[in-house]
Amino acid sequence: MKTYNYDVLVIGAGPGGSSAARFAARKGLKVLLIEKRPDIGSPVRCGEGISKNWLPEVEIEPQKLWIANEVEGARIYPPDEKTFIKLSAAKAGNEVGYIIERDKFDKYLAALAAREGAEIWVKSPAISLIKDKDGKVIGAKVRKMGEIVEVMAKIIIGADGFESQVGRWAKINTMVKDRDIVSCIEYRMVGIDLNKDFTDFYLGSCAPGGYVWVFPKGKDEANVGIGVALNKLKNPGEVKKYLDDFIEKHPGLKKGQIINLITGAVSTCQMPQSIVTDNVMLVGDSARLIDPITGGGISNACISGKIAAEAAYESIKSGNSSKEFLKEHYEKKVREKFERKNLRNWFAKEKLSMLSDETLNKLVDAISEVELTSISVKSLLDAVQKKYPELVKEFEDLL
Numbered sequence: 001m002k003t004y005n006y007d008v009l010v011i012g013a014g015p016g017g018s019s020a021a022r023f024a025a026r027k028g029l030k031v032l033l034i035e036k037r038p039d040i041g042s043p044v045r046c047g048e049g050i051s052k053n054w055l056p057e058v059e060i061e062p063q064k065l066w067i068a069n070e071v072e073g074a075r076i077y078p079p080d081e082k083t084f085i086k087l088s089a090a091k092a093g094n095e096v097g098y099i100i101e102r103d104k105f106d107k108y109l110a111a112l113a114a115r116e117g118a119e120i121w122v123k124s125p126a127i128s129l130i131k132d133k134d135g136k137v138i139g140a141k142v143r144k145m146g147e148i149v150e151v152m153a154k155i156i157i158g159a160d161g162f163e164s165q166v167g168r169w170a171k172i173n174t175m176v177k178d179r180d181i182v183s184c185i186e187y188r189m190v191g192i193d194l195n196k197d198f199t200d201f202y203l204g205s206c207a208p209g210g211y212v213w214v215f216p217k218g219k220d221e222a223n224v225g226i227g228v229a230l231n232k233l234k235n236p237g238e239v240k241k242y243l244d245d246f247i248e249k250h251p252g253l254k255k256g257q258i259i260n261l262i263t264g265a266v267s268t269c270q271m272p273q274s275i276v277t278d279n280v281m282l283v284g285d286s287a288r289l290i291d292p293i294t295g296g297g298i299s300n301a302c303i304s305g306k307i308a309a310e311a312a313y314e315s316i317k318s319g320n321s322s323k324e325f326l327k328e329h330y331e332k333k334v335r336e337k338f339e340r341k342n343l344r345n346w347f348a349k350e351k352l353s354m355l356s357d358e359t360l361n362k363l364v365d366a367i368s369e370v371e372l373t374s375i376s377v378k379s380l381l382d383a384v385q386k387k388y389p390e391l392v393k394e395f396e397d398l399l
């Protein structure tokens with residue numbers, strides 16, 4: 001069996017992995033980025049919405065190549081759809097700003113990694129981790145274009161997405177409960193009525209524990225998707241029925257045609273107890289860094305990838321890749337960056353998923369009438385207090 005040696009092995013060439021590989025290579029490390037699929041970024045499994053504010057942090061220049069549409073903001077509809085909350089892109093969160101061509105975006109990020117000197121193997125899944133006699137991970141077996149090879153590395157970065165095996169193989173517990181998994185299905189639809197300047201979100205019993213989204217890609221074309229919490233589904237097929245029912249009730253969507261269908265899942269959980277072990281760090285979805293309220297995870301994947309690359313450099317420079325070192329130099333920084341917001345949004349998600357349609361109608365009605373200067377739980381509650389004071393009791397614990 002052929003054996004290869006690297007400083008850093010990154011498993012998975014999604015946004016998290018490519019970002020990690022790019023910044024590790026820039027530091028002069030010998031980096032290998034492996035991807036199980038033959039075509040990085042394809043097939044797309046994404047709503048393709050991203051906000052803009054985080055792009056400078058990971059040095060991504062917006063490119064015509066991967067921007068399908070730029071939106072002004074988001075509209076959030078309650079179940080009766082009588083009104084909506086309008087949010088500017090700056091306030092709307094992780095998924096509002098650009099609607100991207102995700103396959104081109106992922107390839108673009110991988111190309112940035114390559115240009116910094118990372119080596120990339122496509123059609124090369126990691127099939128297991130290699131451990132030393134003490135059980136520490138020291139590499140991975142990889143099916144490189146069909147041939148099984150060994151890749152040894154000082155640091156292994158697991159960037160293998162929601163279904164991550166690297167975490168499990170390395171005995172990092174990133175298990176997610178059913179109530180914190182949202183099952184998704186999405187159609188690319190053409191010939192529909194839409195306002196291409198806004199991403200639309202629909203809340204309530206149309207999508208229990210989740211929402212319906214319409215993310216416009218062009219003047220009559222959009223990603224129309226739904227996420228439903230797994231614990232609210234009687235069977236996995238039911239999620240399609242929810243989406244079909246929604247489309248049926250909306251003539252502007254019903255008149256269109258479906259040209260693509262994707263399925264997938266996102267985690268909407270709090271951060272796991274740990275996202276590192278000796279020689280191993282997890283980034284992006286494999287570290288459960290998705291925003292629990294929006295289900296968006298591209299930005300957090302890229303940012304965590306960059307932090308992991310910096311930690312890999314520090315670790316290799318100091319000759320210390322122990323769990324404790326990686327906790328201090330990677331996990332702690334990731335927690336500082338994401339944990340508070342993630343926890344707050346997890347609570348808000350839990351709360352939202354328990355509200356009746358009637359309460360949601362009142363909530364949105366109250367909020368839609370005020371000019372929101374910031375999206376804080378307090379500012380939202382102040383708005384509700386003015387119109388439906390009896391509702392505020394239900395939300396006080398969020399404060």
Ligand SMILES: Cc1cc2nc3c(=O)[nH]c(=O)nc-3n(C[C@H](O)[C@H](O)[C@H](O)COP(=O)(O)OP(=O)(O)OC[C@H]3O[C@@H](n4cnc5c(N)ncnc54)[C@H](O)[C@@H]3O)c2cc1C
Nearest residue numbers: 012014015016036047048049126161264284285296297298
């Ligand atoms: C239906 C749906 C809609 C979504 N919409 C949005 C959205 O609009 N905006 C947003 O921000 N987020 C969205 N997300 C979430 C977003 O897609 C993820 O958060 C993001 O892709 C995380 O990036 P990542 O690099 O961590 O993982 P991924 O993008 O999942 O990349 C993991 C990569 O690892 C590869 N891989 C897996 N196993 C192996 C292996 N053993 N060996 C080698 N390679 C492997 C995979 O093929 C994949 O390329 C959506 C998710 C779903 C399911």
